[in-house]
Amino acid sequence: MTCANCGNSLHSGEKFCIRCGMRVPEPPNDHTGGSYATAAPEANRPGAQPQPAPASYQPGAQLRQPQAAPAGYQPGAQQQAAQADYQLGAQPGAQPRQPHADPVGYPPGTQPLPQQSAPTNYQPGVQPPPAPSAYEGKPDPKGPTSGVANMLKAIPLKKVLTIAIPTIVVIAALIIGLSMIGGSGGSTVRSSITWFDRDGDTVVSINNNARIILDGSVDTALTSIDGSKTVMLVKDRGESEGTLWFLSASGSARIAEYVLAFRLSDSGNGVAYITDYNSRKDVATLYLYDTSAKKGVKITEDAAYPGYGDLSGVCISPNGKSLGYTGDFNVNSYKYSGYISIDGKAPEKLGEYMVALAISDGGRYLYYLKNNADGDDRSFHVRSGNSDNRLISGFDGSSGLLFNRDYSQVLFEHQGKSYLSRNGGEREKIGGSTITGFLTPRGTQRRYVPGEVYLSVIGIDNLINQVAYTSEGLVYINGGLEANRISSSDDYKYSAVISSNGKTLLYLNNSGHLSAIDPTDPNAERREVARNVERFVATSDAKTIYYVNDEQTLLCIKGNGFPAKISEDVSYRYLVMPFNSKNAFFLTDYSEKHGGELYYSVNGGIRIKVPGGSDVVDLWSTPANLFFQNYDGEVFRSGGDEKFSLFADDID
Numbered sequence: 001m002t003c004a005n006c007g008n009s010l011h012s013g014e015k016f017c018i019r020c021g022m023r024v025p026e027p028p029n030d031h032t033g034g035s036y037a038t039a040a041p042e043a044n045r046p047g048a049q050p051q052p053a054p055a056s057y058q059p060g061a062q063l064r065q066p067q068a069a070p071a072g073y074q075p076g077a078q079q080q081a082a083q084a085d086y087q088l089g090a091q092p093g094a095q096p097r098q099p100h101a102d103p104v105g106y107p108p109g110t111q112p113l114p115q116q117s118a119p120t121n122y123q124p125g126v127q128p129p130p131a132p133s134a135y136e137g138k139p140d141p142k143g144p145t146s147g148v149a150n151m152l153k154a155i156p157l158k159k160v161l162t163i164a165i166p167t168i169v170v171i172a173a174l175i176i177g178l179s180m181i182g183g184s185g186g187s188t189v190r191s192s193i194t195w196f197d198r199d200g201d202t203v204v205s206i207n208n209n210a211r212i213i214l215d216g217s218v219d220t221a222l223t224s225i226d227g228s229k230t231v232m233l234v235k236d237r238g239e240s241e242g243t244l245w246f247l248s249a250s251g252s253a254r255i256a257e258y259v260l261a262f263r264l265s266d267s268g269n270g271v272a273y274i275t276d277y278n279s280r281k282d283v284a285t286l287y288l289y290d291t292s293a294k295k296g297v298k299i300t301e302d303a304a305y306p307g308y309g310d311l312s313g314v315c316i317s318p319n320g321k322s323l324g325y326t327g328d329f330n331v332n333s334y335k336y337s338g339y340i341s342i343d344g345k346a347p348e349k350l351g352e353y354m355v356a357l358a359i360s361d362g363g364r365y366l367y368y369l370k371n372n373a374d375g376d377d378r379s380f381h382v383r384s385g386n387s388d389n390r391l392i393s394g395f396d397g398s399s400g401l402l403f404n405r406d407y408s409q410v411l412f413e414h415q416g417k418s419y420l421s422r423n424g425g426e427r428e429k430i431g432g433s434t435i436t437g438f439l440t441p442r443g444t445q446r447r448y449v450p451g452e453v454y455l456s457v458i459g460i461d462n463l464i465n466q467v468a469y470t471s472e473g474l475v476y477i478n479g480g481l482e483a484n485r486i487s488s489s490d491d492y493k494y495s496a497v498i499s500s501n502g503k504t505l506l507y508l509n510n511s512g513h514l515s516a517i518d519p520t521d522p523n524a525e526r527r528e529v530a531r532n533v534e535r536f537v538a539t540s541d542a543k544t545i546y547y548v549n550d551e552q553t554l555l556c557i558k559g560n561g562f563p564a565k566i567s568e569d570v571s572y573r574y575l576v577m578p579f580n581s582k583n584a585f586f587l588t589d590y591s592e593k594h595g596g597e598l599y600y601s602v603n604g605g606i607r608i609k610v611p612g613g614s615d616v617v618d619l620w621s622t623p624a625n626l627f628f629q630n631y632d633g634e635v636f637r638s639g640g641d642e643k644f645s646l647f648a649d650d651i652d
Contacts, residue, residue: 187405187459188443191228192622193247195221196635196651202234203648204247207624208639211647212252214245220261224268225318225445225459227623229291231255231264231271244273246291255289256296261311266447266457270320271296274305282306282331286314288323288341300347304329304336313338313355315449318406318457322363324356338368358455360407365424367410369395369453382410384424391419391427400454402438402463405445409463411435420463420481432483433470440466441500442540443579443623467498467505467519474507476519484522495535499542506542508533514547529557534572539582544604546584548572554586556604567607571596574619578626578640585626585642587616595631600642610642 194205197217204212216234219242223230228248235242244255244262255271262273269291276285286303289296304326306312313326313336321343328337338354339347342363350356353371357380360366366383380395381388392414399413409422411430418435419427438458440446445459460466464477467486474496475483487507496507498519505519506529514533518524529545530536536547545557546566554570555563571590577583582603590596598613615631626638629651637647 187226187445188441189225189227189445189623190443191226191249192624193223193227193230194622194625194627195232196648198648198651200237202232204252205625205637205647206247206249208637209249212247214252216242222262222264223447224264225266225447225457226268227445229264229268231262231268231291233259233262241275244271246271248291253291253294255291256287260284260305263311263314263316263449265316265320266318267320270316270323272299272311272314272316272323272325274303274311276301277305280331281329283327283329286325288316288320290320297344299323299325299341300327300339302327302329315356315358315455317359317361317363319361322359322361324350324359324366324368326355328352340366357401357453358403358407358410365407367401367407369397380412382421382424387424389421389424389426391421397453399434400456402456402458404463405457405459405461407457411463428481430477430481430483432475432485433472435468435470435475435477435483437469438463438466439469439474439496439498439505441498441502465520467502474505474519476522478522486517486519497538497542500540504542506536506538506545508536512550514545516542530555530563535575537575537577537584539577540580544582546575546577546601546604548575548586554584554601554607556584556601558604564604566601566604567599574616576619576621576626578621579623581640583641585610585619585621587619598628608642610644612636612644 191207193207195218196203200217202214202216202218204214206212214232214234216236218232219235220233221230230247232245232247233242234245241258241260243257244259246253246255248268256273256275258275260274260277262271264271271289271291273287273289274284275287278284282305283302284305285301286299287296288299304313314323315325316323322341324338324340325347326336327339327347328335330336335352337352338350338356340350340356340359340363341347350368351370353373355369355371356366357369358365358367364384368381368383370379370381371377377393378395378397379390380392381390383389392412395414402411403409408424409420411418411420412427413419413434416434418430418432420430421427440458440460447457449455449457464479464481466477468475468477468483470483472485473488474486476486477483486505487509496505498505503518503520505517506514507517508514512532512534514529514531514536515526516529517526530547530549532550533547534550534552536545538545543559546554547557548554548570551568552570552572553568554566554575556566557563566584567586567588569588569590571587574587574590574596576585578585583600585598585600587596587598588607595615595617598610598616598619599607600610601607610628613628616628617631618627618629620627621640624639626640626644627635627647628644629635632649633651634649635647635651636644638644
């Protein structure tokens with residue numbers, strides 16, 4: 001299944017999407033009552049992500065065992081939403097996150113991951129033990145006595161800028177560059193990188209290329225917004241440092257050794273990483289690496305580093321050539337300063353108690369926080385040229401920040417209202433309820449940087465003239481920044497998809513009614529498509545819809561036609577539609593103990609058995625591939641069709 005919010009693949013039993021943080025709806029106990037609205041066209045990897053809204057990450061979850069019951073799992077469901085730098089498929093068996101304020105880009109009522117520094121081997125909901133020190137004769141850099149950590153407590157800086165980088169301990173495949181729901185007019189994800197942890201090694205799939213095997217387990221992985229480039233920090237168990245790898249369709253390349261943490265640019269062309277931790281000063285050496293030129297430069301030896309694998313106060317521009325960081329940290333006075341380096345130039349000091357949150361290419365737009373010395377007031381600013389606008393006073397960062405493709409627009413919440421700043425200008429109020437995310441066509445590029453301040457980037461040019469999620473239901477934000485109501489919160493079950501042209505919105509309500517409407521027309525009437533729907537997927541034009549009803553029957557509707565029966569005894573949790581396809585893959589005769597039989601339907605036709613598709617316990621898709629895993633732990637891969645081949649075996 002996939003996250004209804006961001007389209008990330010979800011594994012059986014997962015309560016939250018690891019990419020966007022959205023809560024996964026619980027399926028009904030039986031098929032006699034209630035409907036399970038999960039989602040739309042999109043199943044990314046074993047363990048998908050929930051639906052609409054920005055996202056958090058949280059790898060490190062244990063993969064579910066093949067025989068484990070897929071409670072709550074929704075393979076292939078399309079779900080929209082968010083999450084930062086980090087894009088991974090969900091991991092089966094992940095522990096649910098703790099409740100937290102809904103950040104911008106999260107659908108109403110969802111709960112993101114706990115926002116604390118994430119230590120190595122961090123697992124959602126689990127407090128990790130201190131990691132063994134890799135520094136002889138020095139305090140553990142991740143230890144609780146870190147001066148930077150204390151400084152961040154004394155001055156609520158950490159509360160605003162700590163961006164926890166998730167640890168990824170994957171025993172099953174994780175997906176980077178998973179399909180995300182994107183808004184009309186957006187760029188589409190076409191590539192995907194999936195990896196599996198096998199006996200301490202990492203087996204990587206890049207599109208349909210030959211597999212790559214890395215020595216060690218993935219601790220953290222970040223992907224470019226188009227899904228084509230991934231950087232992984234690979235560590236041996238218990239180590240605080242590791243090897244940083246760059247992966248793309250061209251293969252793999254080692255970036256650096258003894259790396260503690262890193263950040264990847266949206267384009268995947270730039271990597272900021274930290275080494276050489278000084279435990280007495282709580283600082284480390286910061287480098288900026290060009291993945292195209294395969295060359296790195298030292299930025300400073302004085303970057304504040306609080307440990308726990310996060311890069312608090314470090315941000316990087318989309319093209320990877322400019323960055324912001326925090327330096328001049330004093331362990332005694334807890335003073336610090338913000339710095340920026342534009343296009344490789346010498347760092348420029350922003351000022352004391354200032355932290356760069358986001359920076360556009362060439363530094364045209366700089367978004368930063370300004371704290372007072374006592375740490376009891378924090379303001380959010382945008383600087384462009386000679387203009388510097390304070391957008392919020394008393395900024396708590398709990399709702400996050402949502403950016404368009406080039407960072408010329410930012411959406412944020414303050415005191416229960418949503419605001420937009422365009423081209424570095426003053427804030428403009430958006431009418432209606434607080435916006436928690438955007439629903440955009442399947443596969444739209446999207447990235448998330450989790451932390452106390454969630455940063456979400458959507459690959460679209462404009463944040464207006466879009467369908468948005470609010471606490472009161474779905475709305476359409478028009479050019480006048482008015483919010484036209486599409487559905488109420490009682491009439492929408494967080495299962496919705498929108499066509500590539502933005503003219504057709506499909507959504508499932510709490511009664512199992514699937515409806516269609518033109519969201520751009522304030523006078524449009526809703527059209528009922530089907531009833532008693534448990535789950536559905538749809539083509540990019542929303543003209544071909546597959547759905548499983550409450551009698552476990554799979555049907556297909558084309559245009560305004562009548563539903564055609566395809567198969568009985570279909571598990572609604574495992575219904576997947578490959579990208580750019582009119583075909584559906586699904587499991588029948590499914591049991592929690594032995595899995596099910598894998599079939600597919602071509603353009604709504606009769607079901608066809610997939611050769612070798614027996615005892616299948618997991619099924620998911622990425623922008624470039626389809627995967628399934630059988631009871632014996634074997635993982636099979638195809639390019640999106642029925643021609644599967646063995647990719648890896650002995651996967652737990």
